[in-house]
Amino acid sequence: MEKTHINILQTVANDTPLFWVMLGLAALIAVGEVALIALAVRGRTSGRLAIAAAVAPVLLAAAMIASIQIGRASLLRGLATDDPAEELRLIVAGLQAFGNAPPLGLLLLGPVIGLAAIAAGLHAGAALKLPARPFMITTLIFAGAGLAPLLLGALRYATQMTHVLSGVAGVDPEMKAMMVTKGIEETVEAFDRAVLFGAVCQVGALIFAIVTVAGSHFRALPTRIHWRSPVICAIAAAVLYLAAAPLRAEVNAPWPPSVCAALTINHLPTPDVDGPDAIPHAEVVSVSNTALLGDGAPRDLGAWHDAIVTMRNNYRLLHPADLVDESLVVVCPPDTKTERLVGVLRVAQQTQYRRPAFAFGKELTIRRPLMGDLRRWQWTAAKALIPGVGPETPAPIQTLTLADYPTCDAVARAAAAIRRAGKYPGLAFD
Numbered sequence: 001m002e003k004t005h006i007n008i009l010q011t012v013a014n015d016t017p018l019f020w021v022m023l024g025l026a027a028l029i030a031v032g033e034v035a036l037i038a039l040a041v042r043g044r045t046s047g048r049l050a051i052a053a054a055v056a057p058v059l060l061a062a063a064m065i066a067s068i069q070i071g072r073a074s075l076l077r078g079l080a081t082d083d084p085a086e087e088l089r090l091i092v093a094g095l096q097a098f099g100n101a102p103p104l105g106l107l108l109l110g111p112v113i114g115l116a117a118i119a120a121g122l123h124a125g126a127a128l129k130l131p132a133r134p135f136m137i138t139t140l141i142f143a144g145a146g147l148a149p150l151l152l153g154a155l156r157y158a159t160q161m162t163h164v165l166s167g168v169a170g171v172d173p174e175m176k177a178m179m180v181t182k183g184i185e186e187t188v189e190a191f192d193r194a195v196l197f198g199a200v201c202q203v204g205a206l207i208f209a210i211v212t213v214a215g216s217h218f219r220a221l222p223t224r225i226h227w228r229s230p231v232i233c234a235i236a237a238a239v240l241y242l243a244a245a246p247l248r249a250e251v252n253a254p255w256p257p258s259v260c261a262a263l264t265i266n267h268l269p270t271p272d273v274d275g276p277d278a279i280p281h282a283e284v285v286s287v288s289n290t291a292l293l294g295d296g297a298p299r300d301l302g303a304w305h306d307a308i309v310t311m312r313n314n315y316r317l318l319h320p321a322d323l324v325d326e327s328l329v330v331v332c333p334p335d336t337k338t339e340r341l342v343g344v345l346r347v348a349q350q351t352q353y354r355r356p357a358f359a360f361g362k363e364l365t366i367r368r369p370l371m372g373d374l375r376r377w378q379w380t381a382a383k384a385l386i387p388g389v390g391p392e393t394p395a396p397i398q399t400l401t402l403a404d405y406p407t408c409d410a411v412a413r414a415a416a417a418i419r420r421a422g423k424y425p426g427l428a429f430d
Helices: 008-015 019-041 047-080 084-127 132-167 173-213 228-243 245-252 301-318 338-350 408-420
Strands: 283-287 292-294 327-331 355-368 372-383 397-401 424-428
Touching: 008 019, 008 084, 019 047, 019 084, 047 084, 084 132, 132 173, 228 245, 283 301, 283 338, 292 301, 301 338, 327 338, 338 408, 355 408, 372 408, 397 408, 408 424
Parallel strands: 283 327, 327 355, 397 424
Antiparallel strands: 283 292, 355 372
C-alpha cells in the first residue's frame, strides 16, 4: 500500500485564513515585547512604551478576528450560491476557518499577553514612579487571573467544538443530529464555567489591586494617580459591549428545526405537493437531469454507491445489535426524467436502502439578527418501498410502475396519492 505523507503545517495554513499573518505577527510582537522588557531592565522606561506593549496583543487578536470573519463571509457566500460544488467548497472553507482560527489565535495570544503584561508593567510602573515589585505583582495577577481562565476556556471550547464536528463523520443522520446537539451543549457549559471562573478571579484581582494601591507603599508616594485612563478604558469597554449586541442576538436567536444539512442547504425545486408523511432522518440523494448530489456533495453513481455503503458499514460498527435504517430521502426537481430516478433507485436496491421517501419542500425565508435573510425549507414526504429487498415488507402495497410516468413530478404525485389512500407504493422499475 502506498503511503501518503501529509504536511500538517501546510494543510493547516491552507485551511486557515491569514495563517502566516497571525504567525508572523505573533513572532514580531513577541520579539518587540522582549525588547521592551530589556529596555526597562536597563532603566530606559517610558509611558508611551507601556502603551505600545499593552496595545500590541490587540493587533494579534484583531488578526484572529479577521480570520474568523473571512470564514464567516465564505460560509455566507456558500449559503447564497446555487452551484452545489461551489456551495460545498465555500461552506467547508468557512467551517475550516471557524475550526482553525480560534485555537491557533488563542495559542499564539497566550504567551504574547504574558510578555506584554511584564513589559507594560515595568514601563508603566517606572513612568508613574510606583514601587516596581507590588505594581508588577498586581499587573501579572490581573493578566493571569482574569485573562488566563478566559483564554483557556475559549481554547477548550474551540478544540472541543472541532472534536464534536469531526466525530460525527460517517454517522447516520439521526444520531449525527443528537451527537452534535449534545456535544455543543456540553462544550458551551464548559466555556460558561471558564468565563464565570475568570470573572471571579478578575474580581479577586481587582480587590487585591485596590488593597495594594491603598497600601502604605502607595500612600507615601508623591505621584498623583489620575482617573483619566481608567475612565477611557471603561468607556471603550461599554462601546465594545454595545457593538457586540447583534452578535449576542445572533447567538441567542433560536434556529428552526433542521432534518439534516443536505436538506437545509438544498437548492433544487421539488414537486408542488404536500406530502402525507413526515420527512425521515436518513441519507439524502438529490437527482436532476444534470446532477447527482449525495448528502449535498456532487457525486457520480459509483461514488454515491460507495458513500452509502460506507455509511451502512459505519452504522453496523456503532450499533451491532440494532436494525439498519433502510430509509433514503430522494429530492428531485419536477422535470427530472424518470430514467435518472431509476438509476438512483437501482443503487438503493443494491445497497438495501429499500424505503425511499420522495421529499417535498416549501421554500421559506428566515431573518437572522446578524446573518440577514437565509433560505430554509419546510419538508414533507411520501414514503415508498422497493419490494423484494429485505426481510420485512409493510402492507398493503400498491404497485407503482415507474415506466408509466415520464418525470419525477408524476412519480412523486402518484406516490403521494397512494400514501393518502393508506397504502405503500411499491416501486417497480425493472
